[in-house]
Amino acid sequence: MKKNTYYIITSFIVFIVALINYGAVCLNRYPAMLIVTASVLIAATIVYILRRRIDDAPVTDELISKINEMSATRSLQITWILIFAAVVANLNIVWYMDDPVLRSALLHLGMPFLINLAIMIMIYTIFRIYYTHKYLGLGDDEESD
Amino acid sequence: MKNQIKVYRAKYDLTQWDLADDVGVTRQTIIAIEKNKYSPSLDLAFRIARRFNAKIEDVFQYEG
Numbered sequence: 001m002k003k004n005t006y007y008i009i010t011s012f013i014v015f016i017v018a019l020i021n022y023g024a025v026c027l028n029r030y031p032a033m034l035i036v037t038a039s040v041l042i043a044a045t046i047v048y049i050l051r052r053r054i055d056d057a058p059v060t061d062e063l064i065s066k067i068n069e070m071s072a073t074r075s076l077q078i079t080w081i082l083i084f085a086a087v088v089a090n091l092n093i094v095w096y097m098d099d100p101v102l103r104s105a106l107l108h109l110g111m112p113f114l115i116n117l118a119i120m121i122m123i124y125t126i127f128r129i130y131y132t133h134k135y136l137g138l139g140d141d142e143e144s145d
Numbered sequence: 146m147k148n149q150i151k152v153y154r155a156k157y158d159l160t161q162w163d164l165a166d167d168v169g170v171t172r173q174t175i176i177a178i179e180k181n182k183y184s185p186s187l188d189l190a191f192r193i194a195r196r197f198n199a200k201i202e203d204v205f206q207y208e209g
Contacts, residue, residue, distance in 0.1 A: 064174070
């Protein structure tokens with residue numbers, strides 16, 4: 001596939017996702033949330049697959065990959081520190097509130113952040129294990145015995 | 146790591162675009178290597194040396 005074809009298809013996909021989002025917001029119902037999430041995930045997967053099929057000129061190479069890796073790693077590190085700090089600070093404030101109803105409600109609001117944080121750490125750990133096995137191949141160490 | 150890519154490009158009359166195209170990377174990568182801002186992988190270093198029909202140590206010099 002040519003690079004220009006990729007950009008045209010990607011623009012079309014982004015347009016469709018934007019339409020779906022607009023429709024979902026207009027619907028304003030609970031299933032809309034699932035539709036939006038699913039559409040974004042599917043679009044990202046399709047764009048990723050299309051990107052790998054470009055063959056006329058390199059879109060990425062080892063330097064660009066390294067830059068992407070470094071940016072992703074630093075973003076991840078900083079993001080989870082910020083989220084953790086925000087969650088801990090909020091929980092502390094909420095915990096010492098006098099109103100039990102408000103305290104309970106706010107504690108429930110804080111939970112999605114904690115769950116997001118846990119999911120991020122889990123995903124990171126899974127990828128870490130996957131790439132450790134892929135590149136270090138610990139089972140192939142001749143001098144381990 | 147120092148390199149002689151610019152000298153070899155001049156010798157073979159290649160632009161950065163040509164070299165990038167021949168070894169399958171972007172022009173930005175060739176610029177970064179020429180300016181010693183990025184040390185290429187062994188694989189890319191061999192591809193560049195092969196493009197110039199030179200030994201890898203003639204194109205790249207390690208400064209310990």
